[in-house]
Amino acid sequence: MLHIKCPHCGMRSQNEFSYGGDATVKRPELNKEISDQDWDNFVYYRKSLRGKHKELWQHISGCRQWIKVERDTATHEIFKTVKAHEDI
Amino acid sequence: MTQNYRLDKIGLINRDKKLSFKFNGKNYFGYEGDTLASALLANGVHLIGRSFKYHRPRGFFGAGVDEPYAIVQLYRNNETEPNVKTTEQELFEGLEATSVNCWPSVNFDIGAINNFLKVFLPAGFYYKTFMWPKSFWYKVYEPIIRKAAGLGVASTKHDKERYEHKYEYCDLLIAGSGPSGLASAYAAAKNGARVILAEDKPRFGGTLLTSEVNIGNQTGKEWAENIISELKEMPNVIVKNRSQVFGYYDHNMLVMSEKLSDHLPKTKKYNPKQRLWYIRAKEVLISSGSIERPLVFGNNDTPGVMLSSAAKEYLKVYGVLVGKKPLIFTNNDSGYETAIEFKKNGIEPVILDTRKEPNSEIIEEAKNLGIQIKFSYVVVAAKGYKKVNAAEIAKISDNKNDLGTLENITCDCICVSGFWTPTIHLASQSGNKTKFDKDIDAFVPGVSKQSETTLGAANGTFTLAETLKDSFNAGYELSKKITKNDNKISHPTVVEKNKTTHDKFWCVPLPKGKNYKRFLDFQNDVAVSDIEIALKEGYRSIEHVKRYTTLGMATDQGKTSNLNGLQLVSNIENKIVPEVGHTTFRPPYTPVTIGAIVGREVGKHSRPTRKSPMHSWHEKNNAVFVDAGVWLRPRYYKIGEETLFEGSKREAKNVRANVGVCDVTTLGKIDIKGPDAAELLNRVYTNAWLKLPVGKARYGVMLREDGIVMDDGTTTRISENHYHMTTTTAQAANVLSHLEYYLQLVWPELNVNVVSTTEQWAGAAIAGPKSRNLLQKLFPNIDASTEGLPFMGYIEADLFGVHARIFRISFSGELAYEVNVESDNGNFMWEKIMEVGQEFKIQPYGTEALSTLRIEMGHIAGSELDGRTIPYDNSLEGLVSKKKDFIGKRSLDREAFIADDRQKVVGVVPIDKKTSIPEGSHLVKDAMAPIPNPKLGYISASCWSVEYDNPFSLAILKDGKNMIGQKLFAMSPLKNKTIPVEIVSSHYVDPKGERVRS
Numbered sequence A: 001m002l003h004i005k006c007p008h009c010g011m012r013s014q015n016e017f018s019y020g021g022d023a024t025v026k027r028p029e030l031n032k033e034i035s036d037q038d039w040d041n042f043v044y045y046r047k048s049l050r051g052k053h054k055e056l057w058q059h060i061s062g063c064r065q066w067i068k069v070e071r072d073t074a075t076h077e078i079f080k081t082v083k084a085h086e087d088i
Numbered sequence B: 001m002t003q004n005y006r007l008d009k010i011g012l013i014n015r016d017k018k019l020s021f022k023f024n025g026k027n028y029f030g031y032e033g034d035t036l037a038s039a040l041l042a043n044g045v046h047l048i049g050r051s052f053k054y055h056r057p058r059g060f061f062g063a064g065v066d067e068p069y070a071i072v073q074l075y076r077n078n079e080t081e082p083n084v085k086t087t088e089q090e091l092f093e094g095l096e097a098t099s100v101n102c103w104p105s106v107n108f109d110i111g112a113i114n115n116f117l118k119v120f121l122p123a124g125f126y127y128k129t130f131m132w133p134k135s136f137w138y139k140v141y142e143p144i145i146r147k148a149a150g151l152g153v154a155s156t157k158h159d160k161e162r163y164e165h166k167y168e169y170c171d172l173l174i175a176g177s178g179p180s181g182l183a184s185a186y187a188a189a190k191n192g193a194r195v196i197l198a199e200d201k202p203r204f205g206g207t208l209l210t211s212e213v214n215i216g217n218q219t220g221k222e223w224a225e226n227i228i229s230e231l232k233e234m235p236n237v238i239v240k241n242r243s244q245v246f247g248y249y250d251h252n253m254l255v256m257s258e259k260l261s262d263h264l265p266k267t268k269k270y271n272p273k274q275r276l277w278y279i280r281a282k283e284v285l286i287s288s289g290s291i292e293r294p295l296v297f298g299n300n301d302t303p304g305v306m307l308s309s310a311a312k313e314y315l316k317v318y319g320v321l322v323g324k325k326p327l328i329f330t331n332n333d334s335g336y337e338t339a340i341e342f343k344k345n346g347i348e349p350v351i352l353d354t355r356k357e358p359n360s361e362i363i364e365e366a367k368n369l370g371i372q373i374k375f376s377y378v379v380v381a382a383k384g385y386k387k388v389n390a391a392e393i394a395k396i397s398d399n400k401n402d403l404g405t406l407e408n409i410t411c412d413c414i415c416v417s418g419f420w421t422p423t424i425h426l427a428s429q430s431g432n433k434t435k436f437d438k439d440i441d442a443f444v445p446g447v448s449k450q451s452e453t454t455l456g457a458a459n460g461t462f463t464l465a466e467t468l469k470d471s472f473n474a475g476y477e478l479s480k481k482i483t484k485n486d487n488k489i490s491h492p493t494v495v496e497k498n499k500t501t502h503d504k505f506w507c508v509p510l511p512k513g514k515n516y517k518r519f520l521d522f523q524n525d526v527a528v529s530d531i532e533i534a535l536k537e538g539y540r541s542i543e544h545v546k547r548y549t550t551l552g553m554a555t556d557q558g559k560t561s562n563l564n565g566l567q568l569v570s571n572i573e574n575k576i577v578p579e580v581g582h583t584t585f586r587p588p589y590t591p592v593t594i595g596a597i598v599g600r601e602v603g604k605h606s607r608p609t610r611k612s613p614m615h616s617w618h619e620k621n622n623a624v625f626v627d628a629g630v631w632l633r634p635r636y637y638k639i640g641e642e643t644l645f646e647g648s649k650r651e652a653k654n655v656r657a658n659v660g661v662c663d664v665t666t667l668g669k670i671d672i673k674g675p676d677a678a679e680l681l682n683r684v685y686t687n688a689w690l691k692l693p694v695g696k697a698r699y700g701v702m703l704r705e706d707g708i709v710m711d712d713g714t715t716t717r718i719s720e721n722h723y724h725m726t727t728t729t730a731q732a733a734n735v736l737s738h739l740e741y742y743l744q745l746v747w748p749e750l751n752v753n754v755v756s757t758t759e760q761w762a763g764a765a766i767a768g769p770k771s772r773n774l775l776q777k778l779f780p781n782i783d784a785s786t787e788g789l790p791f792m793g794y795i796e797a798d799l800f801g802v803h804a805r806i807f808r809i810s811f812s813g814e815l816a817y818e819v820n821v822e823s824d825n826g827n828f829m830w831e832k833i834m835e836v837g838q839e840f841k842i843q844p845y846g847t848e849a850l851s852t853l854r855i856e857m858g859h860i861a862g863s864e865l866d867g868r869t870i871p872y873d874n875s876l877e878g879l880v881s882k883k884k885d886f887i888g889k890r891s892l893d894r895e896a897f898i899a900d901d902r903q904k905v906v907g908v909v910p911i912d913k914k915t916s917i918p919e920g921s922h923l924v925k926d927a928m929a930p931i932p933n934p935k936l937g938y939i940s941a942s943c944w945s946v947e948y949d950n951p952f953s954l955a956i957l958k959d960g961k962n963m964i965g966q967k968l969f970a971m972s973p974l975k976n977k978t979i980p981v982e983i984v985s986s987h988y989v990d991p992k993g994e995r996v997r998s
């Protein structure tokens, strides 16, 4: 079980969080033309990285904030966690 | 009955307390403090079971967690447990155990015919032999193997014992209470660290209980006892015996299984049987010690052959002689310690030492005691079938290749010592890359990956002085790092006998003309010849050799067999052991009961149960409940002997004829506030939300970004910047997370707050033609006319002194209202509705009637919103705005989503108007078509229409919009039904929606 530092609450066990996927994906702006390919990339295509991965987690059983986590997908080492609006 | 093998004056057992027990139906007795193994050995019982594959007789090999084969079926307090190690099971009054792997009995075993017929099951036997003919597998092979193999029988009864989970945090977790564990715990605790010290055995002290050493001016045992009692008194220390740290997981989380009651005849009231500890430690000290390695020779699995350290432990801890004419076979000095203990207790051992001319203090002591020692000697084979009665021995050449003349020596046990294997399982599980230490022929921990340190024998340090020095130091340094305290304890002086190097020799060659089985893995019956076959057949990777031969795959996980297996592979392959590498160590280190893993989450505790504030009213009124997510909801209210079908039909009819009331508290509710609330809704829902007036509700559908419908519900504008959203019961949590995701990450510029209010409001739906009359009576001060409270209108009013929210919304196809009050007033509201509703013939209705009412009006719900459908499929395309953008809109342009023959919801009626169509049935054109019959659609929901008094179903059907009027077949292979059906509109009742607007 991972130990994740919520930037709002401190160190908490993984079972208080839910995983939210790649944190680098940016939703296309509303009301803007977008090609099929770009939309597909946004909705479906994700890299399955080995190594450092920037990802989203939500502290659902705590403060309910979405946070950004940089984690090594092979070793589970967590390098950094920041608040939703901060860059990672 | 006397215990012929029990000594009078030695051991840590309590001789004042005799305990009687049964093994294979025969009565014995032992003492408090015995294990089942020690008690059986005290009674001279060496035959404990049969081996897994060849059904060879099995005795005891170890004295603890490393035991490969002394496993029994245990009976305790009317329960039974398989796969219990006799060496770990403490004796209690009335214990009963039977052998496993024996059919029909331990003394006469049919499976052993395999052995005599020389139908030896070589490596890969199962793969090769049971391949053909296929039908034989089920009828012949499998039943026989099942009956003859296996490590016992699992109980089929419900386990009434209680198992608990516990979460704990500490500065230092120390696994193992031998010298290194005690020293490091003591040093760290004295320096203010929060320490947990775990010991898997009942007694603390590890090897200090059995070795002849002095620490300071005390014996090792006294020192251990004093340290433990001091640690127990310290408030910053948790000391746990019978507790095995079995798994090392990510981020320094370890899991420990504590057996609180397995040593008692019966679990004490209010006590758990076992407790699983999840421990998050800042630092972990692994002081798990080492396990003695076997020496490999002919018939080395015969009962009476055992580890020399085990023989010593039986003697010193339990006062039990494993034999009265022991032969000690060793390649190092440890065997001498065992021999000396025998000698001191009046037994004459003979030592066979594979080394030529070793010299050390302990060898001198053995010589001085007059123990007979034969250097450069080996055991070639054990003699005897059910018990060792002699050994074939021989002198071995200096290069260890040639045996001298075979001699026979009488003995009743053979105690072997092939040196020591550090217990590196936890270190390896932590991610530590282990390294091979040539000096000890074994792997030791290498570079730490997590915050873990391995000490003492587990780290390949075999002298006590060094161990204590390292451990005091580690305890101090690590605690200092955490607590910043600087209170250092000086480590005591040690008196121990020095030892000399071991002999790297471990496997005795076969004498000419002999074909003895030489076993590596005792539990899985893997012999030297099996490994040889596997390698001959081309297996190279040690992981493949393991799986092909089953070496190290048994419940003991190869604790005694792994290294010898590796040695053999490396010898044959002419490689060094580190090139062969070891197989992965995975948790658990020892078997853990399913009960401990599951903990309290069994039966109805497997998830929380949520009840509405009106739950007790439902109970009192004969509600039959159904699980709806985590909620308990009334399915129907039973009158007399009514069935579900009859009761729900009555309730639904009453809604259509008069008025009904349904508990809708379980619907998800989200309070949305802020100046940008309308904008958020406009982006989340597919339809337009910017112009919804205050005091009005609107039905909305929300999508995922991939265009699939996520949820539906109504949202009401309570005031200018305040909305009340409802979600389906099942999706409540997901919708909240969804909104939070967009507000926090995607559109943080929107000034909106969302919070769940599901628990804050109790809800009652009042539906039926008489619902307006009822509402007017409940709220005399409001204008309940359609002008005063139009369809989708919202007002707040006073319900007999209680504040209430009234929504005119309907999911039943009837004129309907939903009343919400604060949860505490839920029951009051419900009782008032029932009381006032009497004159309108009100009846409560449950989820079954609720489903019927929504299905026959074609209102989609969870069974259609199944994560595979888009708005069009649910005939919700009218709610999809063409003008504005929203979540998931772009995906609706996907080719498949706009295909001409896209699936769509339809109604389905059986042609005979009698046969109910099972949910999940497939719709096909031709019932007789060969399999696979092309599927056109599937039945999503079925009911008995109360409006038309015949079965009615909803289906998602390919090209649904052009299929109305078509005749198809609904096929349910599960229910073995084929039903001719007609496709009709999904809006079976009130297709124009006149009633809800009336």
Ligand SMILES: [Zn+2]
Pocket (backbone or CB within 6 Å): A006, A007, A008, A009, A010, A059, A062, A063, A064, A065
């Ligand atoms: Zn938090």
